[in-house]
Amino acid sequence: MAQPAIHKNYRLHLMVCAGTGCVSNHSYEIKAALEKEIEKHGLEKEVSVVPTGCNGFCERGPILVVQPGNIFYQQLALKDVPHLVEEHFLKGRPVARLMYSPPETKQPVPVLNDIPFFKKQVLIALRNRGLIDPEKIDEYIARDGYKAMAKALSDMLPEKIISEITLAGLRGRGGAGFPTGLKWQLVRQAASANGGQKYIVCNGDEGDPGAFMDRSILEADPHSIIEGMVIGAKAMGATAGFVYVRNEYPLAVERLGIALKQAREYGLLGPDILGTGFDFDIQIKRGAGAFVCGEETALLASIEGLLGEPRPRPPYPAQSGLWGKPTCINNVETWANVPTIINRGAKWFAGIGTDTSKGTKVFSLVGKINNTGLVEVPMGITLREIIYDIGGGIPEGKAFKAVQTGGPSGGCIPKENIDLPIDYESLAQAGSMMGSGGMVIMDEGTCMVDIARYFLSFTRDESCGKCTPCREGTKSMLDILTRITEGKGTAEDIVLLEDLAQAIKDTALCGLGKTAPNPVLTTLRYFRNEYETHIRKKKCPAHVCRQLNVYTIDPDLCLHKGKGCDVCRRNCASDAIAGRKNEAHSIDQVKCIKCGVCADVCNFGAVMVD
């Protein structure tokens, strides 16, 4: 038997977040400082410092959670460490000033579960969040890791595994929501020539702007993916698997690599797994970061070493995938759900969520939101609960305007729909999609035409160029949107945009093209008046499209409040501002290049934007 590590008892476990967000906020330095200070007090045999995956409350990093007790410390700096170690870990007095205080009450909340951000979350895919060191296989095993795999390999027929997944109602977490059990059934039944080889693939090519769910799962709990894939392999009769993960995720690649090595050493991957006679192994394929490679046929081409371009379907990968063999592709989060379904049963899983969408969904909450972070919530929760209860609302007391779900392939959902329950169908009805789980929150200061232009510029850049509708269509739509934001739009542009959008949707080769018009279509559907104001009045209501802004200086405010401070004139790049110190200033509209610097630098609110 492989020798497991010797585990020591500690009275305190300091769980230091080592997700990408906290690591870039120097959490490894905090960890080193904690260890040094602990040694200084002679506590090294009593207190253990454990690096974990993403805690989720990224806004407040670097994060440290003290167990037992679940005491949550946030925004730690190196200078806080000596005091914290002496007060809390030596003398047992928790340090209130390093705890989270909600902006409304300003009262420190010591315990993680009492913090509103965590209260409504239900963890399945993120079940080991903050509780294990992702680089220690024994800690994963201690949390019932590889138990479902052992059960599936020793005790369950392939049909039984598939029927559990089907009854659970698990649907693809990559965005489209295809029933996972049905996909597995199709791959299981697919005939495979030449020795019956089949493949399974984990799609970790998460490329939407603002999305980091899959990355966080791979970083925090890589063994959950491995275990899910072995169970899938047994169900479908596959002998080899691939995890396709973008090289832009160095921590995820590294931790998955460590996990694979440990699993092989323990015989949880490779020939004759756990002595059950089942053979299966997994390789990492690193992607170069092309958005289109998240599309399944492009992803398969990329694994085969070909150019990452999609091909027409059918045949679907379930019939003819990698090297022409039946192949099952599931998203990272989908695989992470599998062991828990096998452990706790389909009925338990199906008890969470809505009629058509079961279980939970992980979202990354970004944009104009107080609590940026990673959350896992039951399906059916409303947007309002996510944005206000968990997300803490919109910063600076501004009004909520819309939320983009599904990234560049999804759409904007306006504030009128804030009580929409989150599931695959309701999001599709609203014109958006679940997507892989990026949620970009926008406030009243966001211009919806500009947002549509941003997403189109993303899909135009990421279009692989293979099919004309996507290659030329996204470019034409982007040209029109740019024109509108510059005040050069015409009345026909909206009709043209709608025609183009429909044509691209109908004729593009793959999902990237077919969904690229969604941001334009949903903003047209919910914010048509903003397009019209840009075109007819040549105005941007949110003052984001600077070419449409007119900057003027209020002479009274400038003279009486600012005493003609002259800061705007000195900062103006085009010499468009006239005036001397102690005099009211004014802007020459002919010379003004509408850069907006004067408004940014004025301390007296004297520069008006219209």
Place this chain on the structure above:
Amino acid sequence: MPKLTIQDLEKIREETRRTVAIREGGAYRARVNVHFGTCGIAAGARTIMSALMKEVETRGVADVLLTSSGCAGLCSQEPMITVEVAGHAPVKYVNLTEPKVRDIFEKHVLGGEIVTEFALGIGSEKTDY
């Protein structure tokens, strides 16, 4: 390297669980609080804590929490501990030594029986934050 069997996997699970279950905040049998004020440390609180850690480790007990707190105000009677068996009132022990602590661990923490000869009384100061 020889590979694991399902029984080996269960063994690793059990062994590791003993040391990491404390992170999950589940039910625990007892909490032993060592008073770590400056007075307590000077009087030997560290040796008391080490002795308790050793008891937990050698007996393989997973459900006893060891905590620390500041000065309880009875500096002359340090080292002190407070033993709180789940569901029972906390009991304070004073003027402790390693053998006394081992005795208390066996009889009170594990056995549920108060060691009256070392006990100061029932009750505890409020440790809130």
